[in-house]
Amino acid sequence: MKTLLIAAAVTLGLAAPVAAEAKVTRHELRHDLRDVHQERHDVKRALHSGNPARIKAEKRELRGAKQELREDSREAIRQHRH
Numbered sequence: 001m002k003t004l005l006i007a008a009a010v011t012l013g014l015a016a017p018v019a020a021e022a023k024v025t026r027h028e029l030r031h032d033l034r035d036v037h038q039e040r041h042d043v044k045r046a047l048h049s050g051n052p053a054r055i056k057a058e059k060r061e062l063r064g065a066k067q068e069l070r071e072d073s074r075e076a077i078r079q080h081r082h
Helices: 002-021 026-049 052-081
Strands: none
Touching: 026 052
């Protein structure tokens, strides 16, 4: 699990400069919004299951989806201004 997280972090670190140059589309924002919605649903299901590890993992996924939406929204606003 740690190896997977480290690999993901390295990959994101290398892709960050490229992603900063890319344009954010409305489609991408809608996709991010759907991801947040799905993750909220997954958190509710995890809470219902009562499994603490699953709840923690789903909440982490929800935070990540929200962060992605925030970043893309900010970038879209910046693009629109310029």
